Amino acid sequence: xxxxxxLHKKFGKLHVLKxxxxxxxxxxxxxxxxxxxxxxxxLLRCINYLEEPSEGEIIVDGIPLNGEANINxxxxxxxxxxxxxxxxxxxxxxxxxxxxxxxxxxxxxxEAEKIALDLLAKVGLxxxxxxxxxxxxxxxxxxxxxxxxxxMKPKVMLFDEPTSxxxxxxxxxxxxVMKALANEGMTMVVVTHEMGFAREVGDRVIFxxxxxIVEEGTPETIFxxxxxxxxxxxxxxxx
Amino acid sequence: MNFxxxxxxRSFPLLLLGAGVTIQITALSVGFGLLIGMFVSLARLSKIxxxxxLATMYVDFIRGTPLLVQIFLIYxxxxxxxxxxxxxxxxxxTACSINSGAYVAEIFRAGIQSIDKGQMEAxxxxxxxxxxxxxxxxxxxxFKRIIPPLGNEFIAMLKDSSLVSVIGFEELTRRGQLxxxxxxxxxxxxxxxxxxxxxxxxxxxxxxxxxxxRYKIDDKH
Numbered sequence: 001x002x003x004x005x006x007l008h009k010k011f012g013k014l015h016v017l018k019x020x021x022x023x024x025x026x027x028x029x030x031x032x033x034x035x036x037x038x039x040x041x042x043l044l045r046c047i048n049y050l051e052e053p054s055e056g057e058i059i060v061d062g063i064p065l066n067g068e069a070n071i072n073x074x075x076x077x078x079x080x081x082x083x084x085x086x087x088x089x090x091x092x093x094x095x096x097x098x099x100x101x102x103x104x105x106x107x108x109x110x111e112a113e114k115i116a117l118d119l120l121a122k123v124g125l126x127x128x129x130x131x132x133x134x135x136x137x138x139x140x141x142x143x144x145x146x147x148x149x150x151x152m153k154p155k156v157m158l159f160d161e162p163t164s165x166x167x168x169x170x171x172x173x174x175x176x177v178m179k180a181l182a183n184e185g186m187t188m189v190v191v192t193h194e195m196g197f198a199r200e201v202g203d204r205v206i207f208x209x210x211x212x213i214v215e216e217g218t219p220e221t222i223f224x225x226x227x228x229x230x231x232x233x234x235x236x237x238x239x
Numbered sequence: 240m241n242f243x244x245x246x247x248x249r250s251f252p253l254l255l256l257g258a259g260v261t262i263q264i265t266a267l268s269v270g271f272g273l274l275i276g277m278f279v280s281l282a283r284l285s286k287i288x289x290x291x292x293l294a295t296m297y298v299d300f301i302r303g304t305p306l307l308v309q310i311f312l313i314y315x316x317x318x319x320x321x322x323x324x325x326x327x328x329x330x331x332x333t334a335c336s337i338n339s340g341a342y343v344a345e346i347f348r349a350g351i352q353s354i355d356k357g358q359m360e361a362x363x364x365x366x367x368x369x370x371x372x373x374x375x376x377x378x379x380x381x382f383k384r385i386i387p388p389l390g391n392e393f394i395a396m397l398k399d400s401s402l403v404s405v406i407g408f409e410e411l412t413r414r415g416q417l418x419x420x421x422x423x424x425x426x427x428x429x430x431x432x433x434x435x436x437x438x439x440x441x442x443x444x445x446x447x448x449x450x451x452x453r454y455k456i457d458d459k460h
Contacts, residue, residue, distance in 0.1 A: 048364055050360050050363065050364060072366055072367075072368060073366075075363060075364055075365065075366040076365070076366030077366075078364075079364075079365075080360075080361075080364035082357060082360070082361065084357055086355075086357035086358060086360065086361035087361075088358065088361070088362075088376050088380075089380065090379050090380050090383075099365070099367075099375060099376075100362075100365035100366060100367055103367055103371050103375065104365065104366040104367055104371075145361075148365070149364075149365070152365060152366060
């Protein structure tokens with residue numbers, strides 16, 4: 001589904017990603033962990049070209065990421081959920097969700113709204129369709145953001161620390177939605193500090209440090225039997 | 240000194256006509272200025288280098304030269320190149336619109352840049368183009384924020400439009416000059432002219448306050 005080859009990313013002199021290669025299969029749930037500044041968010045943001053790679057190749061669902069047309073095509077197939085939700089504050093939850101299907105997929109409004117209402121029901125927010133983001137809690141906003149991404153019927157979902165900006169009691173409601181999504185077979189790439197989620201839902205865990213993939217494996221292997229010293233050191237601090 | 244109140248009463252209708260023309264120039268100029276400003280601000284923010292350069296040069300030139308000189312350039316200098324005289328009204332509106340456009344462009348640019356960059360990322364990540372994201376997400380939010388500075392621009396333009404009196408265009412200031420030429424009532428007439436300007440700017444600033452408050456409430460829903 002996603003193939004990343006020899007990816008480099010530099011911000012000026014800062015070399016953030018160093019020769020990263022990674023393949024992600026359909027229906028796979030890949031969890032990326034690592035200390036802050038390790039390049040995990042940047043890697044995720046390269047997959048839908050929010051960051052332009054300095055070198056290397058990315059192919060998503062057979063489409064190489066190059067040229068404006070291809071990039072928009074890939075972005076329509078790849079949903080993204082941000083740490084800070086990034087809902088559109090001047091629109092209701094419903095309008096947030098229907099905007100892209102109507103504008104990008106040219107879907108009739110009635111159909112888009114029907115899909116949006118179904119998605120709101122799925123994330124447990126049927127009664128919030130006409131609320132503005134400001135009237136919703138953080139957890140509710142993030143669930144609307146997930147519904148917004150799903151409305152495009154993406155083939156892959158990217159999650160960039162989706163629970164890091166949430167109050168502790170709201171984390172679970174978001175993780176539950178993500179779990180349900182994983183169980184339905186959605187291909188997911190998740191950058192997170194929620195190790196419980198990684199262990200329970202992840203098919204594969206990737207540990208990144210200093211712009212490199214240090215180690216990868218099943219959650220079981222990484223959490224109980226990590227080979228690399230750096231992985232062990234990181235995990236010992238957070239588990 | 241003799242204060243001739245009678246003169247004010249007699250001249251008032253004529254001055255009001257002039258005020259009407261002043262409002263007309265201002266509204267048209269800021270209206271065109273809005274159109275110009277929106278496109279120029281987008282050009283300044285675009286990644287297309289020549290477009291960006293052109294827009295920056297325009298803004299720098301207009302903001303770096305006096306409006307009076309810009310009016311002269313259009314009314315006196317341009318006809319030498321084109322070979323045709325320009326109607327004072329057209330020249331006035333053109334000069335003021337081009338002038339206003341540069342200031343409005345900067346207001347727009349600041350408004351657009353004040354919107355969190357996560358908004359653009361969210362729009363783009365959903366597959367929308369830059370233009371679509373601007374149109375549906377960034378600009379509607381930016382518009383609310385630029386109402387106060389746009390109000391200030393409107394007031395500034397209203398006052399600056401007095402400069403077009405130098406090309407003989409009969410707005411409020413020019414009317415005043417003409418009446419004084421006939422009656423020598425400098426004190427009475429300039430005082431009245433100032434008062435009419437004040438009434439107009441005061442009204443606009445209250446209107447802007449009202450809009451600003453309305454949109455603030457709107458924001459909350």
